[in-house]
Amino acid sequence: MAQLTCQNLRVGYDGKSVLQDLSFEVFAGDYLCIVGENGSGKSTLMKTILGLQPPISGRILTGDGLRKNGIGYLPQQTVVQKDFPASVREIVLSGCQGRCGSRPFYNKEEKQLAEENIRKMQIDKLSKRCYRELSGGQQQRVLLARALCATQKMLLLDEPVSGLDPKVTAEMYRLIDELHHRDGITIIMISHDIAAAVKYASHILHIGNTVFFGTKAEYLQSPQGRLFAAEKGGDEQ
Numbered sequence: 001m002a003q004l005t006c007q008n009l010r011v012g013y014d015g016k017s018v019l020q021d022l023s024f025e026v027f028a029g030d031y032l033c034i035v036g037e038n039g040s041g042k043s044t045l046m047k048t049i050l051g052l053q054p055p056i057s058g059r060i061l062t063g064d065g066l067r068k069n070g071i072g073y074l075p076q077q078t079v080v081q082k083d084f085p086a087s088v089r090e091i092v093l094s095g096c097q098g099r100c101g102s103r104p105f106y107n108k109e110e111k112q113l114a115e116e117n118i119r120k121m122q123i124d125k126l127s128k129r130c131y132r133e134l135s136g137g138q139q140q141r142v143l144l145a146r147a148l149c150a151t152q153k154m155l156l157l158d159e160p161v162s163g164l165d166p167k168v169t170a171e172m173y174r175l176i177d178e179l180h181h182r183d184g185i186t187i188i189m190i191s192h193d194i195a196a197a198v199k200y201a202s203h204i205l206h207i208g209n210t211v212f213f214g215t216k217a218e219y220l221q222s223p224q225g226r227l228f229a230a231e232k233g234g235d236e237q
């Protein structure tokens, strides 16, 4: 049984669709990369999956033990978020909000979970620091620790390496790969880095004038995937 099923999905704003006729399934342990041009609707799809906005039509189902509020989310970083005046610990702890329900404070277990994820992302030494004083790579680790507080099953990551230098980018991919392999967390990641998508992902969803969904091997045989391979070959010459 799939953890996530999207059926005949149409997403957009105020009844105007940005993406339609979308159907795909994600199973436990999959690593799905969502690729496509700027403005094609990747972030809108992710927000709809998270229930932050309703679909215009179609259905989103969760299964195999996954609940809709049990998905961890790392949003695309905005300038405002980069300047957020809170400590690292407070930001990581805020990932437990979905667990609190109507309770207006964090309990012992939630505080322990935050500490555990701070250690896992190796940001212990930064935990008292103010988030806005950190480097881009450190901030992404904090947001990953925060997303982990919401889930042990599925992470949705919106361009997690955007703006990071090559070394920190590689480190971020390694961390995500570790969460996928070691902790068995299903990954759904929006990325403009098709080379990394093809390296790490098990499945690809390519959104554009035409939509492709399939395994990485199928993608590389598809018109969209062949176009990518041709471009990459061209770069290397």
Ligand SMILES: Nc1ncnc2c1ncn2[C@@H]1O[C@H](COP(=O)(O)OP(=O)(O)OP(=O)(O)O)[C@@H](O)[C@H]1O
Pocket (backbone or CB within 6 Å): 013, 018, 036, 037, 038, 039, 040, 041, 042, 043, 044, 045
């Ligand atoms: N809050 C909003 N209200 C109305 N339209 C929006 C809103 N947010 C985004 N859009 C529009 O929806 C379309 C899809 O945007 P979206 O951010 O989902 O694309 P994307 O594929 O994630 O782009 P990028 O790769 O640049 O992040 C765009 O035309 C955008 O202008």
